[in-house]
Every structure is written in C-alpha cells, then in structure tokens.
Amino acid sequence: MTISTFVFLALGLVLLVAGAEFLVKGASKLAATFGVSPLIIGLTVVAFGTSAPELAVSLTASFQGDADIALGNVVGSNICNVLLILGVASLITPLKVAQQLVRLDVPIMIGVSVLVLLFGLDGEISRSDGVILFVGGLAYTAFLLYQSQQEKDQNVQNEYAKFGDRSLSVTDTAINAGLFIVGTTMLVSGSQMLVKSAVDIAEFFGASPLIIGLTVIAFGTSLPELATSVMASIRGERDIAVGNVIGSNIFNILVVLGLTSAVSRAGVRVTTSAIVFDIPVMVAVAIMCLPIFFTDNEVSRREGILLLSYYVLYIGYLVANATNPDAVWVGWIGPVIIPLTLLMVGLLGWRTWSAVRRRKSLKP
Numbered sequence: 001m002t003i004s005t006f007v008f009l010a011l012g013l014v015l016l017v018a019g020a021e022f023l024v025k026g027a028s029k030l031a032a033t034f035g036v037s038p039l040i041i042g043l044t045v046v047a048f049g050t051s052a053p054e055l056a057v058s059l060t061a062s063f064q065g066d067a068d069i070a071l072g073n074v075v076g077s078n079i080c081n082v083l084l085i086l087g088v089a090s091l092i093t094p095l096k097v098a099q100q101l102v103r104l105d106v107p108i109m110i111g112v113s114v115l116v117l118l119f120g121l122d123g124e125i126s127r128s129d130g131v132i133l134f135v136g137g138l139a140y141t142a143f144l145l146y147q148s149q150q151e152k153d154q155n156v157q158n159e160y161a162k163f164g165d166r167s168l169s170v171t172d173t174a175i176n177a178g179l180f181i182v183g184t185t186m187l188v189s190g191s192q193m194l195v196k197s198a199v200d201i202a203e204f205f206g207a208s209p210l211i212i213g214l215t216v217i218a219f220g221t222s223l224p225e226l227a228t229s230v231m232a233s234i235r236g237e238r239d240i241a242v243g244n245v246i247g248s249n250i251f252n253i254l255v256v257l258g259l260t261s262a263v264s265r266a267g268v269r270v271t272t273s274a275i276v277f278d279i280p281v282m283v284a285v286a287i288m289c290l291p292i293f294f295t296d297n298e299v300s301r302r303e304g305i306l307l308l309s310y311y312v313l314y315i316g317y318l319v320a321n322a323t324n325p326d327a328v329w330v331g332w333i334g335p336v337i338i339p340l341t342l343l344m345v346g347l348l349g350w351r352t353w354s355a356v357r358r359r360k361s362l363k364p
Helices: 003-033 038-063 067-092 099-122 127-149 154-164 170-205 209-221 223-234 238-263 272-297 301-323 333-362
Strands: none
Touching: 003 038, 003 170, 003 209, 003 223, 038 067, 038 170, 038 209, 038 223, 038 238, 067 170, 067 209, 067 223, 067 238, 067 272, 067 301, 099 127, 099 238, 099 272, 127 238, 170 209, 209 223, 209 272, 209 301, 223 238, 238 272, 272 301
16 A cells, blocks of 8 residues: 555545535536526435535445445444534534424434344345335435425525526536536546545555445545534524434435445445444434433533544544454443443433423423
8 A cells, every 4th residue: 555545535535525515516506597496406406415425435335346335434424423513513502403303303313224224134235225215215305395395484494595596697507517517527536536545545454444434434425514514503503503414314324325225236235343333323323312402402512522522432442443453441442331321311311301391391
C-alpha cells in the first residue's frame, strides 16, 4: 500500500460530498423548471441527495463483490447519524423534536432496523428481502408526500417553498443539467475510488472490509447529513437537524440497503459479527432515540455529550478489536458498556415516565 491509497481515499470522499451537492442543486432546479412542486422536490430530490453517497458506495461495493462494505456503510452511517451528528448538533443548541418524529418516524426507524436484523439472521439480505425494503421505501415516501400536503405550519411550508425557484432560461437549464451530470459523474467516480482504497487499506492492516465500512466509509458518506444538521442547528432550525437524521436513517435502510440487495446477484452477505454486534448496536441506537426525544421533546446538551461518548466508545472498540483483538481490556468493553447502557436506558425511561405524569397532571 502506498501514500496514493490514502490520497484516493480522501479524493473519493471529496468527490462524494461535492457530487451530492451538485446533483441536488441541478436536479432541484431542473425539476422546478419542468413544473414539479416544491413539496415533491423537497421530499424526494433533496432527501435523496443527502443519502446519495451511501447509495453510490453501497451499489459500487455490491457490484464489485465487496458486500461487507455495502452493509457496513449503511449500518455505520445510521449509528454515526444518531450518535455523532445529533451529538454535535445538540452541543451547538438543544434540538427541538417534532411530535410526528416521536409518534411515527422514530418507531418506523426502530421497526426497519429490527427488520434488517431479522432478514440477516440467515446470513444474507437476499434479493427478495431487498425488494421488500425498497418497496417499503417507496411507500414511506408516498406517505410523506400525502402527509405534507396536509401541512398547516407556515414555517414548514416556507421551508418547502425555497425549492420552487424556477427559470425558463435555456442557459440556466443547460447549467442545471450540467450540474446534474457532473454531480452524478463525481458520485460514481468518488464511490469507485473510495471502495478501492478502503479495500486496500483493510487488506494492509488486516482489518475486515466490514470494519472499514463501519468506520471510515460510514463517516465519509455521512458528511452531507453532518453539514446539513450542523448548519440547521447554527441557524436555529432545531427541528430540521433532528428530522434530517431520522429521515436519512430510514432512507438508508429502505432505499439504499433495499436497492443494493435487490440488484445484487447474491444479495448482501451478513457476517456473524454484524449479526452479533453491529446490527444490534444500530437497533439499540434507534431505540435510544425514543426516550431521549420524548423527554421535553428535545435533545439537550447533556444528552448530546452522552451520544458523542457512545460514538467514541463504539469506534474505539471497533478499532481496538480489529488491531489487537487479544488485548485483555478489549474483552472488558462489552461487560462495562452493556450495564452502563441498561442504566442509561433505565434513567431515560424514568424521565419519560415522569414527563408523561407531569403532562397528565397539567391537563385540566
């Protein structure tokens, strides 16, 4: 392995992030030019854009026979989205959680995460499993479109309206088409560079492609979500930061993993380590959101620190287990983290129960 491997890794990440940005800008303007409503653009084109890097990398990895990277990318991105992105965004300002997220979207995220675990118990996410997930993604998008048409909140309507700028100029149309083509090309090229360099790095260090997918690639493909949520938090759009993460996680499982499994000849292989540890962590992180979000309908700075701490522990464990699995202290991570996690969930559950009682007592 040479220094060029790391250069291609970095270049691949840059191309993925920039390509997603160009693709979203070009596609949004083209859709508006052809009369597509701002609502549909916001819920489909823009929502797809933040998960485009995950989709490009997973499809590329699957076609090249590196299914471990495809699975690790989705699972690692979902863990990173909640623990790292929400953690960082909530440190800037406590994040507001809309009631719909608690009632609908978070339970859906938990449900589809559990579904991945159940599908993977036989050692693979088969093509038929992928079709089921992908159809679920289409149904979820259709439901969002229907529900958003009933939206009465003026702030939310204004948020969609910004995607409706249209221009009938031939020059502008050509520029937007060029942005779309360039963005797509950058996504494809970046994903190929990223997968190739990731496999080389994994082979050099003796780590599995799954570990690389769960760490380096997952973080890199989550950069658009990180940028979106942090900027929303800085601008005071506290509800957008949380909604972006939850929506992205659902999209990653239903559309990215679903489509990747459906088009792969042999589906996506699920290793024993993924079934025993990584996918259960993704499920636990999804479940963790429910009591955190429900309490006072916000993610506080204290809870943000807790989320970040868990991400550091998770990544630390993956790296330590990959580089020196026989180290004595590595074996103690599980026995220490599991009781702490149970204690944390218990405390959050108690706070949730207290919040419910408090709300009931305030009702006339």
